[in-house]
Amino acid sequence: MVSTVTDPVSVNRRFGGTGRITTGDHDCGPSTADSGRLVQRLATLRNRLESGMDRREFLRTVVTGGFAVGMAQWLGVDDFLAADDGKVPVVTALVRDDPDDPWSIRERTRHVPAEWYAAVETAFEVNDLLARRAFTGYLGSAVIPGSYESGTATVSVGLSSDGHSLGQLLDELAAGIDINSETIIDIGDIQDDAEPREPRIADLTADGRVPSGVACETASSMATLGPALYHPDGQRRFFVTADHAFGDDRDTTGDSLLLPREGDETLEIGTVADYHPVDDIAAIAPDGRVEPASRIDAPSQPRVRGQYTKFGLADLVARDEELEKVGALSGHTTGKIQGVDAVTCFTDEFCRRGQIRWGGEMDLTDGDSGSVSYHRDPESEDGDVLVAGFNNARTWWPGQSYVWGVGAYRLTEKHGYHF
Structure with missing residues (x-):
């Protein structure tokens, strides 16, 4: 049995291709202020990459921006530098070379649109930050990738009636994002x-x-x-x-x-x-x-x-x-x-x-x-x-x-x- 939650709200947030963030260990996270500053710095760098920055300019930007030169992979931008025709490689599956040998597992990659990748990756990272913050009224969240043509992704957030801090929190993570909310009925006991x-x-x-x-x-x-x-x-x-x-x-x-x-x-x-x-x-x-x-x-x-x-x-x-x-x-x-x-x-x-x-x-x-x-x-x-x-x-x-x-x-x- 579970306790009843009053007036939960499902909040959907749509993202375009912005920055990539990394927040450290899964069991503890940074402060909201630190996360917000990191989002802004990485969003700026990724946006410049998407507008046509070459390798030499990227390295110069990394150094002058206070990042270590060897952090291209950590920042998630090495794939953009290697991209061809607006596509980036992502690992989509772990598959056996020999179907009868479970230890012959290897990574399989697929090239996807860079804009879609950036949007989905950003949604994953914001979803992670929301879960780490675990603000009052937070019941859960999920990422809903859009189509390749749309180049978008959505984070759907479930809130109880006392979860009114979401708007302020999302503003701290990234400004200018629309929030659409939908009220759903109380959660009751499971029915056999x-x-x-x-x-x-x-x-x-x-x-x-x-x-x-x-x-x-x-x-x-x-x-x-x-x-x-x-x-x-x-x-x-x-x-x-x-x-x-x-x-x-x-x-x-x-x-x-x-x-x-x-x-x-x-x-x-x-x-x-x-x-x-x-x-x-x-x-x-x-x-x-x-x-x-x-x-x-x-x-x-x-x-x-x-x-x-x-x-x-x-x-x-x-x-x-x-x-x-x-x-x-x-x-x-x-x-x-x-x-x-x-x-x-x-x-x-x-x-x-x-x-x-x-x-x-x-x-x-x-x-x-x-x-x-x-x-x-x-x-x-x-x-x-x-x-x-x-x-x-x-x-x-x-x-x-x-x-x-x-x-x-x-x-x-x-x-x-x-x-």
């Missing part, structure tokens, strides 16, 4: 599904591995099994599902994960090796009887070949692409991405970072937590897919409708895992 559903029971693959999208059980609840999760430390392979399925506010290390079989049979497949309650994932070490599979239990049994980065998700939004998922209870659904790199503070005393918002509230039901959202790999000839994120919950309050969960890129950045 009225109609019971039959869970999807695992059908082991030919090599005895367990695919994603089927039911798994803990001592207290049912969830959905995700595809094989990998960690380079010791080249470990895990089953994965939602941590909240094991219970809240306790150490779940050593808890067993069970696989329902036909009839009343269950098969123990491993125990929790690592759990991360903020990101709501539990990594389960296999006990050797069966192994996790990089497969989704959809009709075509697509193979997971990697995952999208934050900019890879932004690219999907710019191209109006949809995500898919297979849950143990609701099965296969598709939906539009509604926000990336989101911050969610609705349900706990802490905020969850690196979230994806997609689809609608009907795309997830109780028992679907632990499934993944994914999208077809555009460069695969075999129907392979790339994981977007991990589904943890859905909205249950009127006025907003989406599934939310942690992005795969966040799990890599914060914990080292990859799909």
